[in-house]
Amino acid sequence: MPRKHLWLVACAVVLVWWSVPPGSGQVQVSDRARRVHDNAFVFDAHVHVVNRQFYHGGDMGQRVDDGQFDLVRAKEGGLDAMFFSLFVTEQYYPARLETKQVLRLMDAAYDQLAKNKDKIEVALNASDIDRIAAAGRMAAFMDLEGGFDLDGDLAVLRDLYRLGLRSFQLPAHNWANNFADSCCAPAKWHGLNERGRAVIREANRLGMVINISHASDETMAQALDVSADPIVATHHGLRSFNNIPRTMSDELLKKLAAKGGVIGFQIGNEFHNVKVFNWRTARAGKPFWDTTAIGRKEAGMTIEEVDALAAPAFPMIGVAAPDDIRLTPYEWLAVVDRAVELVGEDHVMLGSDFDGGPTLPRGMRDVRDLPILTEAMLKRGWSEERIRKFLGGNLLRVVRQVTGKKKLEKP
Numbered sequence: 522m523p524r525k526h527l528w529l530v531a532c533a534v535v536l537v538w539w540s541v542p543p544g545s546g547q548v549q550v551s552d553r554a555r556r557v558h559d560n561a562f563v564f565d566a567h568v569h570v571v572n573r574q575f576y577h578g579g580d581m582g583q584r585v586d587d588g589q590f591d592l593v594r595a596k597e598g599g600l601d602a603m604f605f606s607l608f609v610t611e612q613y614y615p616a617r618l619e620t621k622q623v624l625r626l627m628d629a630a631y632d633q634l635a636k637n638k639d640k641i642e643v644a645l646n647a648s649d650i651d652r653i654a655a656a657g658r659m660a661a662f663m664d665l666e667g668g669f670d671l672d673g674d675l676a677v678l679r680d681l682y683r684l685g686l687r688s689f690q691l692p693a694h695n696w697a698n699n700f701a702d703s704c705c706a707p708a709k710w711h712g713l714n715e716r717g718r719a720v721i722r723e724a725n726r727l728g729m730v731i732n733i734s735h736a737s738d739e740t741m742a743q744a745l746d747v748s749a750d751p752i753v754a755t756h757h758g759l760r761s762f763n764n765i766p767r768t769m770s771d772e773l774l775k776k777l778a779a780k781g782g783v784i785g786f787q788i789g790n791e792f793h794n795v796k797v798f799n800w801r802t803a804r805a806g807k808p809f810w811d812t813t814a815i816g817r818k819e820a821g822m823t824i825e826e827v828d829a830l831a832a833p834a835f836p837m838i839g840v841a842a843p844d845d846i847r848l849t850p851y852e853w854l855a856v857v858d859r860a861v862e863l864v865g866e867d868h869v870m871l872g873s874d875f876d877g878g879p880t881l882p883r884g885m886r887d888v889r890d891l892p893i894l895t896e897a898m899l900k901r902g903w904s905e906e907r908i909r910k911f912l913g914g915n916l917l918r919v920v921r922q923v924t925g926k927k928k929l930e931k932p
């Protein structure tokens with residue numbers, strides 16, 4: 522090759538190298554990132570579990586080649602503990618089958634946990650999490666996505682606590698319930714009513730973690746005023762990146778942090794990236810949180826008929842948005858950096874939402890690829906201490922604070 526051509530090739534190589542932002546696409550996890558990740562306690566604030574097996578059978582301890590989560594891939598991704606999130610979808614609400622569905626999912630959860638005793642164990646408090654992690658197993662902190670009871674009956678809440686439930690959402694996912702407004706349905710109470718405030722006080726007394734993801738702005742603000750304990754938003758985004766009702770304003774984030782709480786960042790694009798949000802909304806003809814079509818049909822259904830209706834959505838994975846509009850892991854972390862600028866590094870955490878439908882950052886396949894995030898955090902200049910706080914330390918602090926108090930006597 523003539524010299525001139527060699528020079529051109531060299532220029533082209535430099536240009537290509539320049540145009541690839543750090544953390545894009547094919548991320549190689551360095552030895553350092555692997556070491557930092559493996560040494561960190563990784564506690565994910567929101568993983569969708571069990572719904573898949575509830576509807577379609579199977580064992581969460583077996584590797585499957587679809588969806589974003591199973592215990593084998595979770596181990597490869599370095600996961601140590603998780604909010605073990607059971608999801609009561611909106612279809613169960615019109616016929617008031619939601620509490621029965623919670624009970625069925627909790628039964629399915631204990632069945633899956635019994636099948637996988639060597640890998641995972643239920644944790645009722647932070648000391649359990651410490652003990653289980655020290656034994657090399659994963660800790661499952663039982664959490665509910667969706668309504669435990671649309672009326673917020675305190676007796677039902679106490680019974681679910683006795684069954685091991687330790688965290689729940691105030692609103693009924695994207696649906697209006699009879700005590701707290703949701704982000705994504707018309708306001709009924711302008712936040713919380715008296716029952717909603719009683720639910721919060723009872724959760725405080727029992728030592729249950731309150732989750733305000735899916736709550737309306739008014740609900741979030743009032744819950745933060747009423748609660749004696751820190752509150753979490755398990756899987757969220759910032760409104761400054763995507764102005765939708767499901768994200769959090771700077772003002773509310775500051776209020777959450779002032780209370781000692783933590784915001785979890787959903788690992789998808791939809792909450793943080795207007796391009797993917799618009800792409801998805803245009804194709805679906807509605808935003809992802811819209812549940813207005815649910816109602817009349819479901820009101821007359823048996824629970825088995827509702828099961829058949831709900832089943833095809835599981836496992837929930839993201840949409841096939843083109844790579845060129847997806848965030849890289851490095852860009853995804855810019856959202857977390859913005860929150861750190863606003864409230865500091867003690868109030869941010871991972872709330873992946875695996876198997877709950879996130880469209881993952883470019884180059885990430887599923888829970889196996891969590892170390893890619895650590896690689897990108899190092900590239901952004903995060904200290905190892907900040908990485909440890911984000912990956913689990915901050916959430917464990919809140920769980921310790923909330924569950925460490927006197928609890929109900931064991932039955």
Ligand SMILES: [Zn+2]
Nearest residue numbers: 666735756877
């Ligand atoms: Zn959710």
